[in-house]
Amino acid sequence: MNVLVTGGCGFIGSNLVKYIRRHRPDWKVVNFDKLTYAGNLENLTELEGDPNHVFVRGDVGNKELIEHLVRLHGIEAVMHLAAESHVDRSILGPEVFTVTNVLGTQVLLEACRATGVKRFLMVSTDEVYGSLGPTGSFTETSPLQPSSVYSASKTSADLMALAYEHTFGLDVVVTRCSNNYGRYQFPEKLIPLMVVNALGDKPLPVYGDGGNVRDWLHVEDHCQALLIALEKGRRGEVYNIGGGAERKNIEIVKGILSALSKPETLIKYVKDRPGHDRRYAIDPAKIKAELGWKPAHTFEQGLAETVRWYVDNRPWWERVMSGAYRQYFDTQYKARLDQAAA
Numbered sequence: 001m002n003v004l005v006t007g008g009c010g011f012i013g014s015n016l017v018k019y020i021r022r023h024r025p026d027w028k029v030v031n032f033d034k035l036t037y038a039g040n041l042e043n044l045t046e047l048e049g050d051p052n053h054v055f056v057r058g059d060v061g062n063k064e065l066i067e068h069l070v071r072l073h074g075i076e077a078v079m080h081l082a083a084e085s086h087v088d089r090s091i092l093g094p095e096v097f098t099v100t101n102v103l104g105t106q107v108l109l110e111a112c113r114a115t116g117v118k119r120f121l122m123v124s125t126d127e128v129y130g131s132l133g134p135t136g137s138f139t140e141t142s143p144l145q146p147s148s149v150y151s152a153s154k155t156s157a158d159l160m161a162l163a164y165e166h167t168f169g170l171d172v173v174v175t176r177c178s179n180n181y182g183r184y185q186f187p188e189k190l191i192p193l194m195v196v197n198a199l200g201d202k203p204l205p206v207y208g209d210g211g212n213v214r215d216w217l218h219v220e221d222h223c224q225a226l227l228i229a230l231e232k233g234r235r236g237e238v239y240n241i242g243g244g245a246e247r248k249n250i251e252i253v254k255g256i257l258s259a260l261s262k263p264e265t266l267i268k269y270v271k272d273r274p275g276h277d278r279r280y281a282i283d284p285a286k287i288k289a290e291l292g293w294k295p296a297h298t299f300e301q302g303l304a305e306t307v308r309w310y311v312d313n314r315p316w317w318e319r320v321m322s323g324a325y326r327q328y329f330d331t332q333y334k335a336r337l338d339q340a341a342a
C-alpha cells in the first residue's frame with residue numbers, strides 16, 4: 001500500500017510514520033509536512049536512507065501539489081494528522097487554526113476526491129465533545145460541543161470529512177482520540193513541558209486548581225489504533241480511541257517531580273486557561289469490540305519511560321525549543337508567572 005501521511009514530522013505523525021515502517025515494511029509512506037514550529041525532521045532520523053519513506057515539505061492547502069503527489073506515488077490512502085494542535089496557541093492566535101485545520105482539511109479532501117484516493121483517515125480529537133462533569137464518558141454519539149478555537153476547528157474538519165463521505169462518496173473513517181503522551185512530543189504540552197522545566201529547576205505552571213482531568217493514551221497505542229482503523233474501519237464510521245487512564249493534572253505533575261526526585265515547591269499555580277475544559281474521558285468500547293484494538297501500555301509504565309526519554313534526549317528538546325519558538329515560549333511563560341505573582 002502507498003500511503004500519504006500529513007503532519008508526519010509532528011509528535012504523533014512521526015511516531016506513526018515509524019510505526020508503519022516497522023509494522024508494514026512493504027508499504028511506501030509519503031510524509032507530507034509544512035515543518036511549522038511543531039514539525040521536526042530530526043524526529044525521523046532513524047528512517048534516513050529508507051527508500052520507502054519519502055518526505056515532501058508542503059502545505060495541506062496546496063491542492064496542486066497534493067494531487068501531483070497522489071498521482072506520482074500512486075497514493076491509495078491518506079492519513080490526515082497535519083494541524084495546529086495546541087489549545088493555548090489557539091487562544092493567542094486563532095486565525096491559523098481556521099486556515100490549516102478547517103480550510104486545509106477541505107483542500108486536502110478535494111484533492112483526494114479529484115484523484116480518487118481509496119481511503120481517507122481523518123485524525124480528529126475527543127475535544128470535539130467539549131467538557132464532561134465528574135462522571136460519564138464520551139461515546140461516538142455524544143453531542144459535539146467544542147469549546148476552544150482549536151476544538152471548534154477540529155470539529156469543523158471532522159464534520160467536513162464526514163460530509164465528503166456522505167455527499168461525494170469518498171471513503172472516510174474518523175478517529176477521535178484522547179490526550180497522547182510519549183517521545184518526541186513538543187515541550188509546550190503538559191507532560192514534556194513539566195519534565196523540561198523540572199529538569200531546569202524552573203517553576204511548573206499548573207493552570208487553575210490543577211483538578212482538570214485528561215484521559216491519557218500512549219502514542220504507540222494511538223498509532224496502532226490508527227493503523228487498525230485505516231485497514232479495518234468501516235466507511236463513514238467514527239471510532240473513539242482512549243487509554244482508560246484518567247488523571248488530574250496535578251497528579252501528573254507530582255508524578256513527574258517524584259520520578260525526577262525534584263521538590264513539589266517547584267509547582268506554581270497560575271491563572272487558568274480561558275474556557276478550560278474540566279474533564280475528558282473516552283469510551284473506546286466500539287473500536288475494541290469492532291476492530292479488536294486495545295492499548296498495550298499502562299499509564300505508570302508509559303509515563304516513567306517517557307520521562308526517562310526526555311532525560312536522555314536533552315539535545316533534541318533543547319534544539320526544538322530554540323529559535324522563534326523560544327521567543328513565544330518565554331513571553332507566554334513569563335506572563336503566566338507574572339500573573340501568578342500579582
Ligand code: NAD
Nearest residue numbers: 007009010011012034035036038039059060082083085180
Ligand atoms: P503536532 O503539533 O505535534 O504536529 C503537527 C504537524 O503538522 C507538524 O509536523 C506540523 O509541521 C504539521 N503542519 C501544521 N500545519 C501544516 C500545514 N498547513 N500543512 C502541512 N503540515 C502542517 O501535533 P500532534 O500532537 O502530533 O497531533 C497530530 C494530530 O492529532 C492533530 O490533527 C491533532 O489535532 C490530533 N490529535 C492530537 C492529540 C494529542 O494529544 N496530541 C490527541 C488527539 C488528536
Ligand code: DAU
Nearest residue numbers: 085086087125126127178179188189190205206207212249
Ligand atoms: O484531548 C486531546 C487533545 O489533547 C488534543 O486534541 C490536542 O491536540 C492536545 O494538545 C491535547 O489538548 P490539551 O489542551 O488537553 O493538552 P495540554 O497538554 O495543552 O494540556 C493538558 C492539561 O494540562 C490541560 O488541562 C491544561 C493543563 N496545563 C497545560 C499546560 C501546557 C497546565 O496546567 N499547565 C500547562 O503549562
